[in-house]
Amino acid sequence: MRNRWILFVPLAIMALLFGAFVYRLVTPAETLIQSQWINKPMPLFDLPPATAGVEGLKSSQLADGRPRLVNVFASWCIPCRAEAAQLEALKRAGVPIDGIAIRDRPEDVAAFLNEFGNPFDRIGSDQQSSVQIALGSSGVPETFLIDGKGIIREQIQGVILAGDVPRIIAKLEAMK
């Protein structure tokens, strides 16, 4: 046979394949998916107030020079109730917090704030989850750490635990 080198092609393909296998064994797959929103500005939105007596939320208000939290929550969300104490603690430490209420009714939001306290400076009402979808947030609660220029620096999916509070305060402090 003339083209004897062609007989080595299967061996070469196998070597490539095994190279990929070795690579994967050495560096195991990351199961955590990084948020795509890190280091990007907040999407543009202008939400009406979620309940009487608390201001609504505009994305332009988020870039006022002070690092802050934006908490995506809902009165119908049970874990959000568990999170209320941590948000209260962050508020006491001087962290500005804004809220986005997802698919909520004004009277329910008012009852929620009444029962669990109100750590929010402003609460926008996102009736159609449109801002939530634009943010790539998959559920409630979620919290975004935002620097003074309105750039997202961290996305926390799920409840903020008591242990997270000092870290969040330190991180926001460092952004100043």
Added chain:
Amino acid sequence: MIAELGLALLWMAAALACLSLVAGALFLRGGPKDLASLVRPASVAQGVLTAAAFGLLIALFVRSDMSVELVARNSHSLKPMLFKVAGAWGNHEGSMLLWLTILGLSGALVALFERRLREDTLVATLAAQAALSLGFFAFLLFSSNPFNRLPIAPPDGQGLNPLLQDPGLAFHPPTLYIGYVGLSVAFSFAVGALVTREIGPAFARAMRPWVLGSWIFLTLGITAGSYWAYYELGWGGWWFWDPVENVSLVPWLAGAALLHSVAVTATRNALRAWTVMLAVIGFSMSMVGTFIVRSGLLTSVHSFAVDPERGTFLLVLMAIYIGGALALFALRAGTVAEGKKFALLSREGSLVINNLLLTTILALVLLGTLYPIVAEAMGEKISVGPPYYNKVAGPLALILCLVMVAGPLLAWRRDDGKRLWSRLPPAVLAGALVLFGLVLFGGSVRILPLLGMTVAAVVAVASLAPLWGRNLRRTPLPTWGMVIAHFGVAVALAGMAAESAFIKERLVAAAPGETVKVDDFAVTFVGVRPIAGPNYTAIEGRLVATTGSGASFTLRPEARTFPGLMGGPPTETNEAALLTRPGGQLYAVLGQPVTSPDGTAERYQLRLWWKPLVWWIWLGGALIAIGAALSMLGRAQLLAMWRTHRSKKAQERFAP
């Protein structure tokens, strides 16, 4: 004592594999002839001892001996007996022992019954088989001993994953394994033939029943696995292009290519190097598949027993075996004389196209499965899903089916186009009728399902063509096998295409007494009741489906809850209820209860599908397996021997 005896048997079997390998290698290097006579009995004994060890492991599971770590981790004394037995291979260590058992028993069968090959080729084959066994023995004994004892026996075991507690799953892994590991014999034959350079019809005929046999089991295993996923997961799909499904499909594709190319080598002594190559690839892909499942390399529903150390061990083993065989191929295949020539328009020519298409599909599926790893190595994260596979594999599979129309009608060596055309009109007519019928009355059907149903009609009619004008009683079994298998492909294809074209889905929250329309059915949700199974509790829904003609049937889907054993969380599974009708299946899943705000009327989520012709998919799979089985029976010479025996007797009777 049973566990210790099992371990001792494994060590003895490993020693015998070592003996086969060393004696065989020395003999082939010009050692004394006596060495060769050692290899056959050593191979037989190795197979028997390994099988005995596996039997002892099953005994440990049956007796629920919780002092054995494997039993304690994977069984429970209250489990139904079938699942206790199946628990023996429903885990990493036990399934590796099953793998070794099949490897050893296949070697033993070759040693006992193979008489067509030259002695030195047979010894080389058995030595190669022993080398394969030896590596997996090392894997089992050094890194995953199934007979490990616990210092303190727990009061009871941790149970088997509830999803796996299904009778189908008791048989799915052994069936697939027989298929995977059966290909090891083809691999060993190829290595043996490369070592002694005896590549020809005798080698192909020796290999052929093994290829057919393992391909039958692969077909059954994949078909059964698909049906299991269909009714047990409750998602209503029958193929998900999950990495593990793909890696079981790849050896199946290699086996399909191999059993067609081996036919060419056996009958016409052509395509020799190619057949050897495919034989190597078939088992290599089985090993790659096992490796991917066991190492947790790809994320999949099948990734149990994820362990990087085991992954490394398997990778080294595979590198030795596959690399060795491919290097041998590269060095030796060049010295294999070219086989007989043939025209493009001939049986051989069509089989070459078949092989090229099958291997292309194989490569594309493998590429899709492994591409995420390669992409990640380049710093990008992607996942490859059904749209890719359907787009690349779908059209190629349809072309493959069209080649299948022509192939069986062509003569060996050379044929002319006119003769082929003269046999096609009925098939073309059938295809045209289906196409026109669908375009006129089918509504808007997407292009791939439309072509799928058309091609299925063409193939169904054309596949029967080899029987036309033949005396059916005198038609040889392999021809029957081919006809039935090809017809099965048409049946499965029709099922796949019809299901994706005409599926109807309803997702509702229904209160008891409510009626939901799905296609022609009026489904009334009668209510739910709690029931208790042997090791689970369940909510059973009762649905009454009434057809357009007034016949009514009861469906009972269940939502089962398995209690968490040893402090684990409870697990919930869905048992779909299926109503099989000639035109398809009604598929019902009972979902979560929905309570209205005032807490009065309780409703349940119901998911109802009407899946036209869906069961044809598995019927087709079964037909393919039956066809292959007939073909194997015809080749296995048993029947031929029986026939000559009978004709001899008849001659004696009429002798003067």
